[in-house]
Amino acid sequence: MDVKSPRGERRVTLKDVAEAVGVATSTVSNAYNRPDQLSETLRRRILATAERMGYAGPDPQARSLRKGTSTTIGLVYPSRLSYAFTDPMAALFVQGAAEEVERHGYGLLLVGGPADDLDPDAPQGAPVQRALVDGFILHAFADDDPLYRTALARRLPTVLVDEPAASDLPCVAIDDAAAAAGAVAHLLALGHRRFGVLSLELTLDAVGGLIDTARRGLARYRATRERLAGYTRAVETAGLSWERDVAVFESLDNTVAEGARGTALLWGLEPRPTAILAMSDQLAFGALGYAAEAGIRVPEQLSVVGYDDVPSAARSSPALTSVHQPAVRKGRESGRLLLAAMRGEVERGCVWLPTHLVARASTGPAPL
Amino acid sequence: MDVKSPRGERRVTLKDVAEAVGVATSTVSNAYNRPDQLSETLRRRILATAERMGYAGPDPQARSLRKGTSTTIGLVYPSRLSYAFTDPMAALFVQGAAEEVERHGYGLLLVGGPADDLDPDAPQGAPVQRALVDGFILHAFADDDPLYRTALARRLPTVLVDEPAASDLPCVAIDDAAAAAGAVAHLLALGHRRFGVLSLELTLDAVGGLIDTARRGLARYRATRERLAGYTRAVETAGLSWERDVAVFESLDNTVAEGARGTALLWGLEPRPTAILAMSDQLAFGALGYAAEAGIRVPEQLSVVGYDDVPSAARSSPALTSVHQPAVRKGRESGRLLLAAMRGEVERGCVWLPTHLVARASTGPAPL
């Protein structure tokens, strides 16, 4: 009947221990949680009995219900978790968030979107509805992602990352438009006049491939939207045309393979771009990979600018020029803001983190 | 009084909704969990009322207590989480574990060791004792880590990763000794006769720096121990001396900086090693970094072999020769085994995953 205990032994509870020792359940509870409330001798006796009986300690679930807290914070990704972690950026962000929350005794629960190929007898409902957490960090949602509303419906303290469009919730972000414009400025200064953009997904159901000007305005992810806006502004300020001089490839996911595929398409255009603006280092690595494979010399024939500046960008060959953003700190700030919100300290407005361009060997003067 | 609701409105419960609609609580519960148990009209009315009252849905904590499950699995690291995630390997492992468990509707809770610089009024006790999970994946513990016992004391289904020494629990691992020996064999074939090892921590309280032969035998982490054994075997089989021909640097943590520091020390030895055996790619990147900085030509003057073969190893300059291990698959297998164990399917013995050496540009013939 009971699958969990094949031997049929019912699980030992605090009550069992209390009966065995001959004290009230409250006393056993105190033995674990408030040692000052009972004599040291009794406490030792209780703990020894518990040990002997195989009592696993106060059940976290019961405690959690009674105390009204789970000392866990939820980190929510719009996609499947396994997609979120294909980019080392994700690890850096987690590192920062973990650093902040674990210092305050909190655990970090990774929560993904609903899976499509779900095991038929898996529990129903979105993971975000079932998550045992005291607060949420919502990471880079599309404006119209239904999961976003579902998460907010939990009415828990919440922090938004890269998604300050919506509302009066605390948030953490970078000035993506300015950062993107900076990347263009760098290339303009090197004489580039024709660009290829390797874009992240624009919408929940990304189409992928080279996209027309109309679709460029449809981005539902704030970061993507802002970066495109930044590119546009910088390009047009320089007297160039966003439509004529910039080709945009929308990738289906943030992977090296997609970056390579996009670069192949962009390189096949006529006239061909002299520089690639990638929205992540993963995509940029794909560009470098395709170039190496196709015998295109970087930066002599093609310049490449990444985005994020993950640690390995400095080690690639050629070393990748990239827009640096403080990933670990982003995680830390998210955690900090959430913990503050949970203490009831309302922090209004966004925390804007600085970025800067790191010029390395993957960019150079435009070819004639 | 109630910090969570600054406006003083008590939180809305299922009972409140039931009263408002005029039905039993069980009916409201059914409206959420068993739609077939009530008429569609009543269900709609209940859901609408709940929405209007600002009911956040059945409380996960209460549900969790009642149902006796949390649909969450815990991924436990011996150190602080923020240390675990300094290596991209960690992200790949998480990716695999997440892929497997989220497909079955489970969440993934990251659990770290107890923090030292803890916030004074953080909840007491190790996070592992408070974790709201249905099972544990224990990642690369030292044999004598007390946290290990604490985790087992929870008496939950458990899977061990890189730690099959202990017991009859299901586990996932690679043949570290053979893999390490393979790295040595590659270098021997290239004519190398004098080696420097960049080792991971040997014990919970690592000392760091160059270590003597006695300490080499003290490794408490299975992976580290096995790799050292593999190096030893390969070196001695070739007629060389483990003590005379191999210097070992123990790093304090798995970072590029430590790899560089270790390489500097090894390079300063007399006679100097012609090849570096690193126990992680992070350490190996440190070796490459130091070499570049010190003007040491790789592989002409010094060969470097990494371990793990993370994706960026293929992109470094020079491209890193490394022992490949299937990190994502390791995560997947861990998840799979744990879910099986939770279903009561006992799988005996370890799952051994294959490794292979990937030779790239960072290794070459030994200098004369």
Add this chain to the structure above:
DNA sequence: TTCTGCCACTGAATCGATTCAGTATCGTAG
């Protein structure tokens, strides 16, 4: 008409702890 079976819903027990007001005991001070 009576019986059977189904549908839609109810009530109470239960999950395993924590909390807090309250009681008994005892040493000490007045």
Add this chain to the structure above:
DNA sequence: CTACGATACTGAATCGATTCAGTGGCAGAA
């Protein structure tokens, strides 16, 4: 000798749901 304050422990209420054995009503069959 009484009163008082500590100290050590008890008992019952409570957290917010889920579950399951009922109950009543109604349609269709006998």
